[in-house]
Amino acid sequence: AQKITQTQPGMFVQEKEAVTLDCTYDTSDQSYGLFWYKQPSSGEMIFLIYQGSYDEQNATEGRYSLNFQKARKSANLVISASQLGDSAMYFCAMRGFFTSGTYKYIFGTGTRLKVLA
Amino acid sequence: DADVTQTPRNRITKTGKRIMLECSQTKGHDRMYWYRQDPGLGLRLIYYSFDVKDINKGEISDGYSVSRQAQAKFSLSLESAIPNQTALYFCATSDRETAGQETQYFGPGTRLLVL
Numbered sequence: 001a002q003k004i005t006q007t008q009p010g011m012f013v014q015e016k017e018a019v020t021l022d023c024t025y026d027t028s029d030q031s032y033g034l035f036w037y038k039q040p041s042s043g044e045m046i047f048l049i050y051q052g053s054y055d056e057q058n059a060t061e062g063r064y065s066l067n068f069q070k071a072r073k074s075a076n077l078v079i080s081a082s083q084l085g086d087s088a089m090y091f092c093a094m095r096g097f098f099t100s101g102t103y104k105y106i107f108g109t110g111t112r113l114k115v116l117a
Numbered sequence: 118d119a120d121v122t123q124t125p126r127n128r129i130t131k132t133g134k135r136i137m138l139e140c141s142q143t144k145g146h147d148r149m150y151w152y153r154q155d156p157g158l159g160l161r162l163i164y165y166s167f168d169v170k171d172i173n174k175g176e177i178s179d180g181y182s183v184s185r186q187a188q189a190k191f192s193l194s195l196e197s198a199i200p201n202q203t204a205l206y207f208c209a210t211s212d213r214e215t216a217g218q219e220t221q222y223f224g225p226g227t228r229l230l231v232l
Binding site: 004033035037043044045046047050052091093095103105106107108109110 | 158159207218
């Protein structure tokens, strides 16, 4: 069964430092997508970055990069030069392809990041 | 104006009451979704719709129903609310898969408390 695992319930990082949020996934599909979303304390869900299973290069979006290791089934989010505004809950998600005939868009349980001044 | 709006933003209701949560979008997307978020469980898919005539159950559809009134509107109903339906509910939209990427865009959420 498809599953997303985020093993870090909470993390701290010093302002201006880099931080890695872990995400591992489980799927038997050959084609899938991996996403990271940010949820600030205000509650909205904000899309950050996407990685396709066939993409050979790691995705980057500004200060966000996705460290994609397909063989290890991991899709860790790296935030460089952390800012106070990065304090939020971060969710890893996976979209399953339709070969099985079933649509899937599943989320991990999240990691709460606190950036310290 | 927000691309994906949800009404109400907050709602308190009593056990057994029928309640409807509404979602509207101006993004022109075909696909719409309803999720619930519970502490420690992340987001779970309730229902999804790929176009006006397409409705599909998600992971946790029991106790819920939906209506896709138009491309831009997707409503979630709790026919007889129960306390364990207390949660944060999100509506999301996405466009057809483009180059393998189907990003979902979320509304602001509706906080529902069932007493």
